[in-house]
Structure formats: C-alpha cells, structure tokens
Amino acid sequence: MKVVILPDSFKESLDAAQVASAIHKGFASVFPKAEYHLLPLADGGEGTVQALIASNGGIVESVSVTGPLNEPVMAKIAFSIDEKTAFIEMAEACGLHLVPLEKRNPLHTTSYGVGELILYAINRGVSELIIGVGGSSTNDGGIGMASALGYEFYDKLGNKLSGNGQALFKVSSMSDTNRSLKLNDVKITIAADVVNPLTGENGATFIFGPQKGLTKSQLPEMDIAMGNFFRIAGHVIGKEVSQIPGSGAGGGMGAGLMLFANASIKKGIELVLEQLKVKEICKDADLVIVGEGRMDGQTAFGKAPVGAASCAPPTAKVIAICGSIGNGSEELYKHGIDAIFPTIPAILPIEEIMNNAFENIERTARNIAVLLKGNIGS
Structure with a gap:
C-alpha cells in the first residue's frame, strides 16, 4: 500500500512537517509495511x-x-x-x-x-x-x-x-x-x-x-x-x-x-504542488491524506487540502485530518475529499488542545488506519 501524506500546518500549534510526522506515526502503528511519502505543504501562508x-x-x-x-x-x-x-x-x-x-x-x-x-x-x-x-x-x-x-x-x-x-x-x-x-x-x-x-x-x-x-x-x-x-x-x-x-x-x-x-x-x-512534483508522486497512491488546522467553506478556495486532493488518482481514497470543522465543510466533498476527521477529542481549553496537537493527530490517524484495515491493502 502506498500512502502519500500531504498536510498543511495546524496554525499556532504544529508546522506542516510535524503534522505529517504525527499522521505517519499513527498510520505506521497499524500499517508498518506500507510505503509512505511525507510531503508537508503550504498554500502561500506560513510554511x-x-x-x-x-x-x-x-x-x-x-x-x-x-x-x-x-x-x-x-x-x-x-x-x-x-x-x-x-x-x-x-x-x-x-x-x-x-x-x-x-x-x-x-x-x-x-x-x-x-x-x-x-x-x-x-x-x-x-x-x-x-x-x-x-x-x-x-x-x-x-x-x-x-x-x-x-x-x-x-x-x-x-x-x-x-x-x-x-x-x-x-x-x-x-x-x-x-x-x-x-x-x-x-x-x-x-x-x-x-x-x-x-x-x-x-x-x-x-x-x-x-x-x-x-x-x-x-x-x-x-x-x-x-x-x-x-x-x-x-x-x-x-x-x-x-x-x-x-x-x-x-x-x-x-x-x-x-x-x-x-x-x-x-x-x-498550485505553485508548491508543481515545485514538489506532487502529482507525479501520487499517480499510483492507494491513500492520500490531506489536512489543515480548520476546514470549512473557505478551504475550497485555493487552500492546500483541496489542491492536494486534486493530485490523487481516481482509484485512491482521500482522507482529510483537521483540528476542527467549520460551516460549509460539506462543500469539500465536491472537491475530491472522501472523508473528514477532526482531531479535537472533547470540549477543552484552547491551550490544552494546542499543546496536545501532535498526540491528537497521531490518535486520529491511528483510528482511521484501524477503520481502513481489512478494506485496503497493507
């Protein structure tokens, strides 16, 4: 199984490389033999x-x-x-x-x-x-x-x-x-x-x-x-x-x-995807994972998750991992994203959520991998 991990940063908590690492850690605990490609993204903002x-x-x-x-x-x-x-x-x-x-x-x-x-x-x-x-x-x-x-x-x-x-x-x-x-x-x-x-x-x-x-x-x-x-x-x-x-x-x-x-x-x-040759790397991917700190209706307008999803081949599943979901997020299902999973586990103080971002992302990624196990290759 080939997994391409293409997250943007989670603003004010983790940069894109740290998010990619957390997702990889969660997935690798369930699919240790999979082929992983970690490509931290940015869309013109930080990173x-x-x-x-x-x-x-x-x-x-x-x-x-x-x-x-x-x-x-x-x-x-x-x-x-x-x-x-x-x-x-x-x-x-x-x-x-x-x-x-x-x-x-x-x-x-x-x-x-x-x-x-x-x-x-x-x-x-x-x-x-x-x-x-x-x-x-x-x-x-x-x-x-x-x-x-x-x-x-x-x-x-x-x-x-x-x-x-x-x-x-x-x-x-x-x-x-x-x-x-x-x-x-x-x-x-x-x-x-x-x-x-x-x-x-x-x-x-x-x-x-x-x-x-x-x-x-x-x-x-x-x-x-x-x-x-x-x-x-x-x-x-x-x-x-x-x-x-x-x-x-x-x-x-x-x-x-x-x-x-x-x-x-x-x-x-678009500029970053071209520079990183993301479409070429994704051409035979089984699973493409995208994400950013908050996903809502604005995500569809030039943001990294939708851009990254467009690079996935038709046969791949595209999963989004985010900190939270806002109004209009249902629009993203029209842009190549199959499912969206927020990482916030409960109603908690914002400081606690920010400080535990890596663990929250890792846990969510692992839960997604467990869900997929048996329905997708190893």
Missing part, C-alpha cells in the same frame, strides 16, 4: 518558504526586520542554490503568531518588514522573488511594505504617514519619487493562499479582519478605507488591481504587491 526550499535545496538566512508592532523580529528568507531566486514568507515579518492575542489590532500592525525582506533579496542580486502572502496579522493593503520600498504617503495636510492599517483612513496623496529602481530588475510572483478580492463582503477586511482583531463594527469603515487607498494609489500608478482574484490575500498584500511591485499572482498551493 511556504520551507515547502519551496525543500523542493530544490538552497540556503535559509535570518534577517532582522521591522515586525508587525514596529519592534525588530528575526525573519527567515531562503535562496535557491544558484542564488537567483529568493523565497519570502510574509508571515515571517508580520505573521499573526508574532502578535500576542491581547495586542491584535490591524489598525496598529504594519507590513513594513516585508518590504525590508524584498530589498534585502534584491540587494543580494536575485532576479526572481516568490512571496507567500498568507498568515498575516496585518490589514494594511501593503502600505507598510510599499513605504519600505520608497513610496511615500501623505494626509490632506501634507503630513507623511506611517505605514499601518490606520494610515489607510488618512491617505490623500502619494509619491513614488523615491521608489527603489531595483524593483525594475526582478520578477516577483505572489503565492496566494486565497482567491478573495480586495474589498466587499468577500474581501480581505470582512473575511479575515475579525481573526486579526477587528471588531464587527470596524469592518465597514475599514473596508471603505482600503478601497479608497487603492483608488488613490491606482490613479497615481495607472493600474487597477482590486478585483483580481487573490488581491485580498494577506490583508490586501496581494493587491499591494501587484500595484507597488508589479508582481503577478498565482495560487500558492
């Missing part, structure tokens, strides 16, 4: 750099940049073996995991560090950049990133603005006079983990703002401010990006990179 660099080797460096709360953080950046391509993960510089729960407020967080990582890579002489834009604590439309790249933004009185979410409410004009000219010499590809537009009821603010700290009452005004910011900036630059699928990724970073860095956008999971 994207690790997944991409694993596909072609290379080196990983840590760079001090401005964090989401304007305090220094050490962010990882990866380079291909020939050092012509750099892999950047937005979450390394301004990820949600970098902001304590009590300080989560997208009005105060910034993506400035992402711009610093871009400049670091360009100054190293790379000709191509791949940037994962998921898992952020920001909803600043990339204004912080753009400020680091040399763009300047002003309020109606001509005062220069800092690059955070609050600045979107105040932007009246901008200047690209000091924009880094080195941006002209690099090809930038966005690896997006969602296909949401920039604004509207399915946009960055309404869909992802609450998990980053925005209250329900703040959402309409924040959404309007985001739209106004891109109307002003788009008029100056001569480009409209707000309706492009994925422009709402990373709190509007998808749109920001397309507008301010002339980036192109691609579904992150």
Whole structure:
C-alpha cells in the first residue's frame, strides 16, 4: 500500500512537517509495511518558504526586520542554490503568531518588514522573488511594505504617514519619487493562499479582519478605507488591481504587491504542488491524506487540502485530518475529499488542545488506519 501524506500546518500549534510526522506515526502503528511519502505543504501562508526550499535545496538566512508592532523580529528568507531566486514568507515579518492575542489590532500592525525582506533579496542580486502572502496579522493593503520600498504617503495636510492599517483612513496623496529602481530588475510572483478580492463582503477586511482583531463594527469603515487607498494609489500608478482574484490575500498584500511591485499572482498551493512534483508522486497512491488546522467553506478556495486532493488518482481514497470543522465543510466533498476527521477529542481549553496537537493527530490517524484495515491493502 502506498500512502502519500500531504498536510498543511495546524496554525499556532504544529508546522506542516510535524503534522505529517504525527499522521505517519499513527498510520505506521497499524500499517508498518506500507510505503509512505511525507510531503508537508503550504498554500502561500506560513510554511511556504520551507515547502519551496525543500523542493530544490538552497540556503535559509535570518534577517532582522521591522515586525508587525514596529519592534525588530528575526525573519527567515531562503535562496535557491544558484542564488537567483529568493523565497519570502510574509508571515515571517508580520505573521499573526508574532502578535500576542491581547495586542491584535490591524489598525496598529504594519507590513513594513516585508518590504525590508524584498530589498534585502534584491540587494543580494536575485532576479526572481516568490512571496507567500498568507498568515498575516496585518490589514494594511501593503502600505507598510510599499513605504519600505520608497513610496511615500501623505494626509490632506501634507503630513507623511506611517505605514499601518490606520494610515489607510488618512491617505490623500502619494509619491513614488523615491521608489527603489531595483524593483525594475526582478520578477516577483505572489503565492496566494486565497482567491478573495480586495474589498466587499468577500474581501480581505470582512473575511479575515475579525481573526486579526477587528471588531464587527470596524469592518465597514475599514473596508471603505482600503478601497479608497487603492483608488488613490491606482490613479497615481495607472493600474487597477482590486478585483483580481487573490488581491485580498494577506490583508490586501496581494493587491499591494501587484500595484507597488508589479508582481503577478498565482495560487500558492498550485505553485508548491508543481515545485514538489506532487502529482507525479501520487499517480499510483492507494491513500492520500490531506489536512489543515480548520476546514470549512473557505478551504475550497485555493487552500492546500483541496489542491492536494486534486493530485490523487481516481482509484485512491482521500482522507482529510483537521483540528476542527467549520460551516460549509460539506462543500469539500465536491472537491475530491472522501472523508473528514477532526482531531479535537472533547470540549477543552484552547491551550490544552494546542499543546496536545501532535498526540491528537497521531490518535486520529491511528483510528482511521484501524477503520481502513481489512478494506485496503497493507
């Protein structure tokens, strides 16, 4: 029996490699002679750099940049073996995991560090950049990133603005006079983990703002401010990006990179699956196991589990293991997933669930393997 294990991370508890290891441990206790392939995935969010660099080797460096709360953080950046391509993960510089729960407020967080990582890579002489834009604590439309790249933004009185979410409410004009000219010499590809537009009821603010700290009452005004910011900036630059699928990724970073860095956008999971040659590895699989921390209706829109499931051959069973199940998860059965198994064993404090994630996943995987034993080869 050939088993291919293709999980994304369980946010704020286990990275994708740890999840894959837990699933393998559970299955191997029941099917010790099976052929296993562990391929940790990412869809443009956290873990994207690790997944991409694993596909072609290379080196990983840590760079001090401005964090989401304007305090220094050490962010990882990866380079291909020939050092012509750099892999950047937005979450390394301004990820949600970098902001304590009590300080989560997208009005105060910034993506400035992402711009610093871009400049670091360009100054190293790379000709191509791949940037994962998921898992952020920001909803600043990339204004912080753009400020680091040399763009300047002003309020109606001509005062220069800092690059955070609050600045979107105040932007009246901008200047690209000091924009880094080195941006002209690099090809930038966005690896997006969602296909949401920039604004509207399915946009960055309404869909992802609450998990980053925005209250329900703040959402309409924040959404309007985001739209106004891109109307002003788009008029100056001569480009409209707000309706492009994925422009709402990373709190509007998808749109920001397309507008301010002339980036192109691609579904992150498609890029990772290509790099890891997942379809080739799965072609004769008997069982494909996918998963992420929470599976709901949003999972169908460019997330890793559905992308991975599409690589399974028609004869394979596709099983999903997740931390929890949310509204709309039944939609996933239309996307190649045969069954979904949550790992949370009981109503417990969130800290206990997070701390026991490995054991919960291992136990669930073992239970699934026991269920399958006798109905599938060994």
